[in-house]
Amino acid sequence: MQYKSVLFGLFATLSLLSLGGCSTTTEATVTQKRQAVQTMNDKVLTELFTLKPSVRSQINSAPGYAVFDNANVNLILASFGGGYGVVTDNQTGQQTYMKMAEVGLGLGAGIKDFRVVFVFHNEAVMSRFVEKGWAFGAQADAAAKAGDKGVAKGGEVTVDNITIYQLTESGLALQATVKGTKYWKDDELN
Secondary structure, eight states: OHHHHHHHHHHHHHHHHHHHHTSOOTTSOHHHHHHHHHHHHHHHHHHHHHHOTHHHHHHHHSSEEEEEEEEEEEEEEEEEEEEEEEEEETTTOOEEEEEEEEEEEEEEEEEEEEEEEEEESSHHHHHHHHHTOEEEEEEEEEEEEETTEEEEOOEEEEETTEEEEEEEEEEEEEEEEEEEEEEEEOTTTO
């Protein structure tokens, strides 16, 4: 029994450290926080274009796109996560900084640090995402990756005129969850 308590405590600590590592620093200035988001945005797009070069032309011809950095923790029957990102309007060049949080129910265990790219195929969908920001979905995936080692399943899906790409940065997770995800404008950075 004590062995299970120690394992749970270690897992909970690792989970909190993982979530804390993917948010922008609270002591940083607004300019530094925006720069951190821009650096993440550029890194994720470079990685995605390397893995799937055709996405570059898809993004360039779309009304806009979004890039998010996200961490997810799944503890047996519940999952939760959080992150940040930016939506870029290709027509105006305007960028909207956003936050996200998710909760879900399902079977699984693990920690997963991943990036998500949304390609908006029409202006109304992008506007609705920025203004209303709510998404609901199901997820079933497996990831076992740390840095450049390991494998990760994720992929690509198109829903409601949005193509979504997921890249796993690091993590160890096996999960099947139904979750709600909320995206909203970051009042501090906009």
